[in-house]
Each structure stands twice: as structure tokens, then as C-alpha cells.
Amino acid sequence: MSTHPIQLTINGRRHDATVEGRLVLSDFLRGDAGYTGVHVGCEHGVCGACTVIVDGLAVRSCLMLAVQADGAAITTVEGLAADDGTLHPVQQTMRDEHGLQCGFCTPGIVMTLAALTGGPNKANSETLLNALSGHICRCTGYQGIRRAALKLAGDAA
Amino acid sequence: MKPAPFDYLVPSTIEEACAQLAEAGGGATLLAGGQTLMPLLALRMSQPFILIDINRIKALKGATRVDGGTRIGPMMRQNEVIADPTLARELPVLVTAAQHVGHHQTRNRGTIGGSIALGEPAAELPATAVALGASVEVRSTRGSRRIAATDLYLGPYATALEPEEMITAIHFPDWPDDSISLFREVAQRPGDFALVGLTGAVTVKDGCIARAGIAWFGMGPTPIRARQVEAALLGQPIADLDLAGLAELAVADTAPFDDLHATAEYRRTVGRRIFARTLGERLNRNGP
Numbered sequence: 212m213s214t215h216p217i218q219l220t221i222n223g224r225r226h227d228a229t230v231e232g233r234l235v236l237s238d239f240l241r242g243d244a245g246y247t248g249v250h251v252g253c254e255h256g257v258c259g260a261c262t263v264i265v266d267g268l269a270v271r272s273c274l275m276l277a278v279q280a281d282g283a284a285i286t287t288v289e290g291l292a293a294d295d296g297t298l299h300p301v302q303q304t305m306r307d308e309h310g311l312q313c314g315f316c317t318p319g320i321v322m323t324l325a326a327l328t329g330g331p332n333k334a335n336s337e338t339l340l341n342a343l344s345g346h347i348c349r350c351t352g353y354q355g356i357r358r359a360a361l362k363l364a365g366d367a368a
Numbered sequence: 369m370k371p372a373p374f375d376y377l378v379p380s381t382i383e384e385a386c387a388q389l390a391e392a393g394g395g396a397t398l399l400a401g402g403q404t405l406m407p408l409l410a411l412r413m414s415q416p417f418i419l420i421d422i423n424r425i426k427a428l429k430g431a432t433r434v435d436g437g438t439r440i441g442p443m444m445r446q447n448e449v450i451a452d453p454t455l456a457r458e459l460p461v462l463v464t465a466a467q468h469v470g471h472h473q474t475r476n477r478g479t480i481g482g483s484i485a486l487g488e489p490a491a492e493l494p495a496t497a498v499a500l501g502a503s504v505e506v507r508s509t510r511g512s513r514r515i516a517a518t519d520l521y522l523g524p525y526a527t528a529l530e531p532e533e534m535i536t537a538i539h540f541p542d543w544p545d546d547s548i549s550l551f552r553e554v555a556q557r558p559g560d561f562a563l564v565g566l567t568g569a570v571t572v573k574d575g576c577i578a579r580a581g582i583a584w585f586g587m588g589p590t591p592i593r594a595r596q597v598e599a600a601l602l603g604q605p606i607a608d609l610d611l612a613g614l615a616e617l618a619v620a621d622t623a624p625f626d627d628l629h630a631t632a633e634y635r636r637t638v639g640r641r642i643f644a645r646t647l648g649e650r651l652n653r654n655g656p
């Protein structure tokens with residue numbers, strides 16, 4: 212068993228930690244760094260609830276080791292809304308379109324949509340809908356989430 | 369659902385990684401994109417003593433044109449394969465295959481080399497390597513060697529790689545610019561494993577098939593090269609192909625099995641159907 216010093220940025224704040232090699236990133240973000248908006252459903256890459264943005268890309272944080280995030284910039288759902296509480300466009304759209312019920316799957320879905328609509332090359336509706344296949348939602352039946360994705364792509368829902 | 373303890377090593381060069389593999393004498397596992405290995409660790413189906421993370425080795429990344437082909441670094445992410453302009457031009461069917469691997473989020477981490485080294489029989493990338501005549505360059509402290517993709521797969525998740533060897537490149541031979549891609553996958557949902565999948569390419573010269581590289585995934589214990597139909601296609605005028613007869617030959621090399629999701633007979637039937645449909649459609653659309 213090995214331990215490793217890591218240094219990374221989470222939601223713009225620098226974090227220094229020493230982690231066991233086997234610690235997965237999702238557990239580090241929740242347990243060590245306190246970002247409990249990172250939801251952990253299956254813990255083996257199936258459900259998508261743990262999705263965060265690592266260096267600009269949406270990834271499943273249960274499928275990365277914390278030590279692999281050394282030097283990375285991570286955004287969790289806590290990093291999206293403005294300081295005054297104004298929701299991020301993806302959050303606002305999910306809310307407007309009733310894209311959530313219990314909210315367990317929601318942070319993951321929001322992070323996928325934020326990663327794909329946040330950069331200079333905004334994804335089209337086909338890409339967004341395809342990316343939703345990486346998430347399981349047990350509540351909504353997906354229609355509200357689909358509408359939110361289409362609206363974010365600029366297509367009428 | 370937490371991995372068992374291991375020692376984590378993170379080499380920055382291929383030489384360092386090979387030395388660590390040799391020293392571990394079979395007790396180490398390489399961590400590429402982790403989209404299969406991390407679940408296996410979480411479920412404790414895999415409990416290596418040493419995990420060697422090859423994500424920080426720069427020499428394993430990117431695709432370059434080499435004499436007669438394209439050399440792809442095994443640590444190229446599947447989404448990088450999809451976005452790469454060189455690969456879109458040179459190996460369009462590989463790009464299409466990569467689009468069918470897992471989900472957007474797993475493709476941001478998952479690598480081409482990881483998938484090819486794993487040898488999942490229902491996976492898109494190993495079968496595409498087999499179809500297009502690719503080979504892998506492998507290294508250990510004892511030296512390097514090339515293994516043809518057709519010789520790489522011995523059974524489900526079993527490859528000709530020695531425990532101390534690692535893939536350092538994947539070589540795809542050139543296919544002419546006007547090659548016609550063949551790709552079709554039948555799965556229950558996008559991102560699921562294929563029930564039946566067809567991949568490969570053909571080229572047409574003077575109205576006749578001049579070259580064919582075709583393989584199946586999800587149709588047996590390994591990716592399966594459809595050698596009989598490849599041979600039958602060569603020299604055939606595309607104007608009057610016997611699609612039904614060829615489809616029969618196309619599944620002749622397969623060895624599908626029954627599982628929860630489909631019977632072997634279903635897989636063969638769907639295989640014949642998608643072979644005939646894909647070849648027919650693609651030749652009409654891109655015919656001379």
C-alpha cells in the first residue's frame with residue numbers, strides 16, 4: 212500500500228492532500244474535500260451520478276484514482292452557480308424543464324451538459340442527447356432532461 | 369466497492385514502465401484509461417499488488433503518419449481518436465468504431481490501447497484492428513516485437529501479450545482514400561455491449577472488389593476475421609454481387625454463443641442481415 216501527496220484545484224480552490232493509492236476520486240471529493248454534490252451511485256462506472264469535469268472534460272470520478280488528479284483542475288456541481296446563488300445556465304434550464312425529481316442523478320447530468328455546452332465549441336443536440344446515455348435516472352423518465360438538453364443546444368424542445 | 373490496497377507507481381517513460389513490469393514479475397497491472405480496470409478493482413475481481421499508471425507517459429500518446437500507415441499511441445483517448453483529423457481521413461471506420469465505445473464520459477478517459485489490450489470479444493476497437501490488418505508493437509525489458517492483431521486474441525480477455533509486456537503502439541496499414549467503410553452494430557441501447565457487430569472496409573477498382581478486411585465482434589470468444597467472405601469478395605464485380613450468398617459465407621467463420629440477451633442463432637441471423645444490408649448500401653452509395 213502506498214500513499215502519495217497530491218495538489219489539485221477544485222472549483223478554483225487549491226487543495227493539498229496525501230492520499231492512499233487506492234482512493235478513488237469520487238471518495239476523495241466527497242469524503243476528504245467535502246464536495247458532497249458528487250453523488251456516488253454504483254461505484255463502478257455504470258450510473259454516471261459521480262460525473263465531474265476534469266481539465267474541461269466530463270468523466271466518471273469513480274473510475275479515476277485521486278492520485279491521478281494530481282495537478283488537475285476539477286469542477287463539481289458546487290462550482291457552477293455564481294457566488295450570489297444565481298444558477299448556471301444548465302442548472303436553470305434543468306429546473307425550468309423539470310429535469311429532476313429526487314435529484315440523485317442530477318449533479319452528474321448537469322456536469323456532462325455543462326462540460327459540453329461551456330466551451331467555445333458548443334455541442335449540438337445530437338451530441339448532447341448521445342452523452343445523456345452515460346447517465347441513469349430512476350425518476351424522471353428522461354423527457355425533462357431531454358428537453359433541457361435540446362434547449363441548451365439551441366433547438367426548440 | 370473499494371479497491372483492495374496496492375502500490376501505485378507512475379512511470380514517465382516506457383523504459384521505466386517496462387523495468388517496473390519486469391521487477392514485479394507478473395504481479396503488476398497496467399492502468400490505462402481505467403474504464404474497465406477501475407470497475408474490476410472496485411468489485412475486487414482484480415487485486416494486483418502493484419498498479420502501474422501509464423497515463424503520464426508522453427511517448428504513448430497521439431497519432432502519427434509513418435511509411436505505409438498510421439501509428440497510434442495506445443494512450444490516445446477514444447474521444448481523441450474521434451476528434452483527430454488525420455484518423456478521420458486515413459481510418460474513417462476506426463473513428464466510427466470509437467464512436468460506439470461506451471459513453472461520452474468513458475471515452476474521455478478510455479484509450480484505444482486499453483481496449484485493444486483487454487480483448488473483450490464484443491468490443492469495437494479490437495475487431496476493427498483485426499479487420500484492417502493492424503498490428504501492435506509491444507515492449508518489455510527483453511526487447512520489442514510486433515504482433516498482428518489477428519494473432520493477438522486467444523480467447524475472451526486472453527491475449528498473446530506476456531505479463532511483462534506492454535503495448536507501445538498500434539500500427540494500421542494504409543487503406544486507399546476511396547475505401548468504403550463497413551460498420552454496423554446491434555446493441556440493446558447505445559453504449560451497451562454489441563449483440564452483433566460488423567466492422568471493416570473494402571476497396572473497389574474497375575468495378576470489382578480489390579481488397580476486403582472484415583471482422584465481427586460479439587460473434588464468438590474473440591474478434592473474428594471473416595476470412596471466407598473476404599476471399600470470396602476479391603475480384604467480384606460489384607454490379608452483381610450475390611448478397612445473400614455472401615452473407616451466408618460472412619457468418620461461416622463465427623462462433624456465437626447463447627446468453628441472457630440473445631441466442632447464437634439470433635446473432636447469426638442478424639449477422640447475415642446486417643452484412644448484406646451494410647455491404648449493399650455502402651456499395652451503392654460509394655460505387656464507382
Ligand code: FES
Pocket residue numbers: 237250251252253254255256257258259260261262271272273274
Ligand atoms: S458512481 Fe460513478 S458511475 Fe456510478
Ligand code: FES
Pocket residue numbers: 310311312313314315316317347348349350351
Ligand atoms: S431525479 Fe431521481 S434519479 Fe434522476
